[in-house]
Amino acid sequence: MRKIANEELGRPTPGEFARMEKMPVAVVLDNVRSMQNVGAFFRTADAFAVERIALCGITAAPPNREIHKTALGAELTVPWEHYPSTLECVEALRAEGYSVWVVEQVEGAVMLDAFRPEPGRRYALVFGNEVEGVAQQVADRADGGIEIPQAGTKHSINVSVAGGVVLWHFFWQIGSKR
Secondary structure, three states, X not given: XXXXXXXXXXXXXXXXXXXXXXXXXXXXEEOOOOHHHHXXXXXXXXXXOEEEEEEEOOOOOOOOHHHHHHHOOHHHOXXXXXXXXXXXXXXXXXXXXXXXXXXXXXXXXXXXXXOOXXXXXXXXXXXXXXXXXXXXXXXXXXXXXXXXXXXXXXXXXXXXXXXXXXXXXXXXXXXXXX
């Protein structure tokens, strides 16, 4: 079988992408320390047409060579903003009408395979630091928690991989049906 060339994929231009309808999801990165993880989030957000990314606290922001190496230019197509703190970001998104959900192992979390995003609702999905996860004070302000089911011996997966898993679920549930 022949591999399909990039030119044959029918992807939008950056201008077309900027004008197209986006999945009603904002990604919030709570003190993510790895610039490769930040770049991976940009690339995944571009793939699934996420509205925007909020980079909070110590999370690095473009322009940055390390982010660009992983994002491959997606940092130029996905809108982003930086907030001094994740709490400030969460409050701003809540004021804009977003429902805030932490992707974390918290009491009462809904397993991702059972989570059904509501059509017409805007979601802010908070992904945490590679070591500490989502800060407790951020989890305290969330509307709910989403946990990725896991069967292995480790208690977590890489934050950018978690982003891909969760964003695919949202895209499959609401994004691809628009």
